[in-house]
Structures are given as C-alpha cells and as structure tokens.
Amino acid sequence: MMQLLRHAPVAALLLACLTPLPAMAAAQxxxxxxxxxxxxxxxxxxxxxxxxxxxxxxxxxxxxxxxxxxxxxxxxxxxxxxxxxxxxxxxxxxxxxxxxxxxxxxxxxPAQHCKMNLTVKGFNPPRYPPEAFKAGTEGEVLIGLYPQGDGLVARHIIIAQSSGSTVLDEAAVTAARRWSFDCDAGMEDAEPGQEVPVNFRLN
Structure with a gap:
C-alpha cells in the first residue's frame, strides 16, 4: 500500500500528460x-x-x-x-x-441583372500573343468583369485566376476591355461580377 502511495504523484503526472488538452477556440x-x-x-x-x-x-x-x-x-x-x-x-x-x-x-x-453581350464579345476575341504562340504556351484565364448599367465596358476588370502566363493574362484583359453587357432596369451597385473564361489553345 505504501509503495502505491509513493508512486501516486508520478502516476497522476503521467495521466495528466496523456490526457488531451481541450482545443483552444480560434479567434473570431x-x-x-x-x-x-x-x-x-x-x-x-x-x-x-x-x-x-x-x-x-x-x-x-x-x-x-x-x-x-x-x-x-x-x-x-x-x-x-x-x-x-x-x-x-x-x-x-x-x-x-x-x-x-x-x-x-x-x-x-444579390440577383444578377446583366448578361454578357455575346455579339460584342464575338467581334472582339482575344488575340493570341505571337510570342506565346511561337513558344507553344497555352492556358485558361478567368477574367472577372464588374458590369455597369450603361451597357459600356465593365467598370472594373480583374484576373480572377491566372493562366500562369503573364502574356496570356494581359491578352485576355485587353480583349475584355472591349466587351460590354446588356443590363435591365433592376441593376444596382451590388451587381455581382462575372467570371468569364478565356482559353488560349494552339489546336
């Protein structure tokens, strides 16, 4: 009995070390x-x-x-x-x-009130950069376009996801600056932006 008591503090310490600590809540x-x-x-x-x-x-x-x-x-x-x-x-x-x-x-x-004008987009396709074409560089760029209600070019253009090639990204943005939207009367300042894929493929 005395031997058990002598080792009790050690056992308690081991038990405490083995017991998982409660997870700390992440800051808000x-x-x-x-x-x-x-x-x-x-x-x-x-x-x-x-x-x-x-x-x-x-x-x-x-x-x-x-x-x-x-x-x-x-x-x-x-x-x-x-x-x-x-x-x-x-x-x-x-x-x-x-x-x-x-x-x-x-x-x-919020709900969308604008759609890409596909006719304007079709008349202004992205041009494959010659240096990328010669190098055999391919990729897809996701362009983020934030419409405005006057039917003109987007009020803001970003690269939502890069192709991995700066040259292809810039070519996609250059084309996107010429595109426009058709918007109805319900459009507000909170109109969602739209991701538009631009593909550069050699074949």
Whole structure:
C-alpha cells in the first residue's frame, strides 16, 4: 500500500500528460467591409452566359493568418462555389487578436441583372500573343468583369485566376476591355461580377 502511495504523484503526472488538452477556440475574424465592397463576389461559369443568378445566401468559412490574409476558404450554398471561394480569398480580414483566426458568416448574393453581350464579345476575341504562340504556351484565364448599367465596358476588370502566363493574362484583359453587357432596369451597385473564361489553345 505504501509503495502505491509513493508512486501516486508520478502516476497522476503521467495521466495528466496523456490526457488531451481541450482545443483552444480560434479567434473570431471579420471580413473588411471596404475590401468586400471594392471587389464584390463574382459569379462563376456555372451561370455564364445563358442563365442569371437569383438572389441567395451563401455560408462562408475563411481561415485567416496573423496579417489578415485568407489562407483557405470553404463555401456552402453557392450556385458557383468556386467563384465565391476565389472572391473570399481576395478580401482582407480583421481578427480579434494578432494571431489570426476564423471568419464565418452568411453572405447575401444579390440577383444578377446583366448578361454578357455575346455579339460584342464575338467581334472582339482575344488575340493570341505571337510570342506565346511561337513558344507553344497555352492556358485558361478567368477574367472577372464588374458590369455597369450603361451597357459600356465593365467598370472594373480583374484576373480572377491566372493562366500562369503573364502574356496570356494581359491578352485576355485587353480583349475584355472591349466587351460590354446588356443590363435591365433592376441593376444596382451590388451587381455581382462575372467570371468569364478565356482559353488560349494552339489546336
């Protein structure tokens, strides 16, 4: 009995070391409103170009680093989840401490009121850069276009996903600057941007 008592503190210490500690909750983070307003969530290729997105809510969960940059994002409920995820990865975030954390919220995706004018787009196709053609460089660029209601060129153009070639990316943006939209009267400032794929293929 005395021997058991003598070793009891050691046994208790071993038991404490083997018992898993409770997981610490990650700090709460929030998307920076000015970041989100500057680049509203894009609508992906699932709705381009024939259908328009109806208004709906999307659940977002974003892991944020100590500098307020997104590390990874998951999306639930979006009709174009990949485009929404890429949008969330472009925004900046603020956390309750300086160690990063998790941002979870419900994002309202407004309805679309603009469609790409395919006639204008067809008359202004991207031109294959000669240097890329000679080098055999291929790729797909996802261009993000933010429409405006006057039917003119997009108010804002971004590279939503690079082809991996700066030359191809620039050629896609140059073409996109000549494209336009057809918008109905219900368009608002919150009109979603649209991801448009631009493919450069040698065959």
């Amino acid at each position: 983070c929030h998307v920076a409103p000015e970041s989100q307003q500057a680049l509203p969530a894009l609508v992906g290729r699932t709705t381009y170009p024939h259908a328009v997105q109806q208004a709906h809510d999307v659940s977002l969960r974003v892991v944020v680093d100590a500098q307020g940059n997104p590390v990874e994002a998951s999306v639930d409920g979006s009709t174009s989840a990949d485009a929404t995820r890429r949008s969330a990865m472009r925004w900046k975030y603020r956390c309750d401490d300086d160690k990063g954390g998790i941002a979870e919220w419900v994002l309202h995706q």
